[in-house]
Amino acid sequence: MLGLPLSFAAPAALAALLALPALWYLLRVTPPRPRRIDFPPLRILADLLPERETPARTPPWLLALRLLAAACLILAVSGPVWNPRAGGTGDARTPLLLILDNGASAAHDWRERVRVATDEVEAAARAGRPVALLATAALPAGLEATGPGPALEHLRAVAPQPHLADRASHLPAVAAFLERAPGSAVVWIHDGVAGPDGDAFPAGLAEALARSGGSVTVLRAEHPPLLALAGPDASGGRLGVTVVRAEPNGRETGLVRALDAKGLPLAEAGFAFAAGAVTAAVGFDLPVEIRNGIARFEVAGERSAAAVVLADERGRRRRVGLVFGGTSDQAQPLLSPTYYLSRALIPFADVQEPRGGRGVSEAIGQMLDAQASVLVLADVGALDAATLERVAAFVEKGGLLLRFAGPRLAAGSDDLVPVRLRRGGRVLGGTLSWDSPRTLAPFSPESPFAGLAPPADIGVRRQILAEPDGDLARRTWASLQDGTPIVTAAKRGEGLVVLVHVTADTTWSNLPLSGLFVDMLRRTLALAGSAPPTAGGAPGAAPPVLAPRLTLDGFGSLKPPPATARAVPATFVDRATADHPPGFYGPLDGGLAVNALRPDDRLKTLGLAALTGARFGGLDQARTRDLRGAFFAAALALLTLDTLASLWLGGFLGLMAARLRRRPAAALWLVGLLALAAGPPPARAAEAGRPNGVEAALVTRIAFVVTGDAAVDEASRAGLAGLTQMLASRTALEPGDPVGVDPARDELAFYPLIYWPIVASRPLPGPLAIRRIDAFMKNGGTVIFDTRDAMTARSGGPQTPEGLYLQRMLSTLEVPELEPVPRDHVLTKAFYLVDTFPGRYANGQTWVETLPPAGEGTDRRPARAGDGVSPIVITGNDLASAWAMGRRGEALYPLVGGDPRQREMAFRGGVNLVMYALTGNYKADQVHVPALLERLGQ
Secondary structure, eight states, rough: TTSEEEEEEEGGGGGGGGGHHHHHHHHHHOOOOOOOOOGGGGGGGGGGGOSSSOSOOOOOOHHHHHHHHHHHHHHHHHHHEEEEOOSSSSSTTTTEEEOOOSSTOOOHHHHHHHHHHHHHHHHHHHHHHOOOEEEETTOOOOOOOHHHHHHHHHHOOOOSSSSOGGGGGGGGHHHHHHHSSOOEEEEEEEOSSEEETBBBHHHHHHHHHHHHHHHEEEESSSSSOOOOEEEOOGGGGGGGEEEOOSOOOOOOEEEEEEEOOTTTEEEEEEOOTTTOOOEEEEOOOOOHHHTTTOOOETTTTOOOGEEEEEEOOOGGEEEEEEESOOOOTSSSTTTTTTHHHHHHHTTEEEEEESSSSSOOOHHHHHHTTTTEEEEESSSSOOOOHHHHHHHHHHHTOOOOOEEEEHHHHOOOOSOSSSSSBOOOSOEEEEEEOOOOOBOOOOOOOTTTEEEEOOOOOOBBBOOOBBBEEEEEEEEEEEEESSEEEEEEEEETEEEEEEESSOOOSSSSGGGGGSHHHHHHHHHHTTTTOOOOTTTTOOOOOOOEEEEEEEEEESSSSEEEOTTTOOOTTTTSSSSSSSSSSSSESSSSOOOOOOSSSSSOOOOOOOTTTTTTEEEETTTTOOOOEEEHHHHHHHHHHHHHHHHHHHHHHHTHHHHHHHHHHHHHHHHHHHHHHHHHHHHOOOOHHHHTOOOOOOHHHHHHOOEEEOOOOHHHHHHHHHHHHHHHHHHHHSOOOOOOEEEEEEETTTTTTTTTTTEEHHHHSOOOOOOHHHHHHHHHHHHHOOOEEEOOTTTTTTTOOOOOOHHHHHHHTTTSSSOEEEOOOOOTGGGSSSSSOSSOSSBBBHHHHOOOOOOOOTTTTOOOOOSSSSSSSOEEEEEEOOOHHHHOOOOOOSSSSOOOSSSSTHHHHHHHHHHHHHHHHHHGGGGGGGGGGGHHHHHHHE
């Protein structure tokens, strides 16, 4: 309208503006003056002036005021929208299909995507269109159009996923939907990054739209700042990752952090893209001890699962000790087996060899004293009893012993071999042999070497044979084409013994000259300190599976795995999927890391050339605003002014003022009523009805600290009110209404538990408030400090403003040592059996006072002295927002998380917190174990 970004939901209502001239005429018309008849007795009153004068006609300014109020009402009814979204194009009677990319590359601008998607759904609601929502990272399912209300609820539940979106898997559902609803409008909010399906989705969508006759609008950020990580790569002696992007996007430099399993930073390295480049390599040169402690790489400033790479045992650099059992003339450079081994191991291992001309036993002792995690024995025969015992102990404690055959091993015999060996060995292709050299057979799927392709030119001329028995097939990792084992392995205690049945040089085979030799050594060393994937497996059986332990969410934070996560095979090397989200799988030692991107993955720009005729736009457009409320408010204000003007013109205001002057008490009452109508200030609203004295001591109440932020204080009041209702309905406790307190002015001894939400924008509490809180905690009270920053806090990243605020506030208090809530803590079983304490967010950590260590001879940690209640609890999950309930019992704030039972678990954690503060550590006693086990059995 008039070139302005303005539209109307009900433009037909604007026709009422045509009635304004008629309204003008009606308002200005006055009734005819009455006929005047002189009445003599009333002549005496003719010279008296009237007390009130009423104009014969409506004043022009009052007439204009009324017309403006009528115009505002008409415009409000017409549903004006500033900067309106199209809500799709085409016939308004057809549905709107909203496609939202929510894969691993979506978190960096997720709020903007949700805002634009919300505007599109609201635009469809104004047009009366049904809406179908498709999140491309979700599992494929049928599409059904619903009302805009359910679509908005569905949209609020959508969150970024930690895996790349396979858009093509949704094409059948999209095609079926468009076939059922021809002419539908499609709005696609995407990130410009091609997924595993490449450009198949745009082509399939264009084909479906051509058949149905629909239209499509494509929206994306003009310059997405997405940076992702691919890796890790342990080749070349350095542990590195690759920073990738789909296209040059203006962010040319940055920082990659390496963190340990606790989220503490270990190293940082900068990167810089070359002009027009889309990849940048980042390497870390670190000591072996520090390098092996790295569990996570992340791009500083990026909050997405695609910008995180997890490292497992496969990326660890092993310290390898090489010992050769030959004579000094055989140990010459370029001739000895250790030369071939060191050349093959140096790119991914820290290789050490004995110094000086030492014997085999002394050399082995020197390598074990150097804390080698892998011991390689090349053609070492029988060992003396002391050395044999020491090597056996090394293997039993988790070491990896890798042995290569040779004449000395063929002539000797000891127990440090995985299978029983025949003396002498087997010669192939000699002058007295009928057999020709054999090559390797393809590796079986259960072998650690599965996936490697043996070259056809590898030949074995001699080998040590294994005695056949029932376990030989299970212990065989590689064999010749005739089935003769060439690599065998067996588990010994916590360690592993591996035997290669040929020499490490070219005497018996040309295997050490091939690239396959390097790959086989790399995979063997990756098993150091972990169970081999074939341990206990039967021939032809599938490899064991590893259950998820910790997984990443779409924002790159580690948390417990979702219910939909499935175990992966121990040989899994692919990128993450919806069934296998990125994270750590298997035990803490020797587990497997699954990442959103493979080391060789590269991001590509999504090709949209197939979508001919599509409308393209950006996410950075101005926000859509509904102006109905503003016009209704303006109309109400104008009508109020009209009423006051009418009273003034009629003389009523002067009469009221005169009466108030004669009656001052009435004036004071009127001023008081107006003040009450205005309501108390926001900072004091929570203080209304605060109990004191005897009343506060007779009723148990939960208190919250009034911060001065109206929104936060209202959320705290509503949250504690909801928790109070749950306590009254589920426990024997009947608490009173929650109370807002000011620590500097109010008595805190009446309250067993105080909830303190941290607002970084508010001033720090004064010294008096800090001293009173300190006294409250020392006298047995508990304070829950909620920073409400779980969504913005990053492990190993800079502290959030709320975290810095809390740190400064507690710097003068005697805060005890804290720890994350242990699994055996009384808090986890005070009323319900819980593992975590979620709130509006579920990825934050909850901290309590550290329990004393367990006594000798027992694994149970004793409870604290006194009542055993931690005086301080710190969380960032925004507990009050999850507890907040309205008058009808409805939830007031949406939750962030994929668990449908998150709000219920938040209430259970809140009940446990209150029960813990009221009852202490009595459930730490073992007498309650039978009752708890009985409840678990039910």
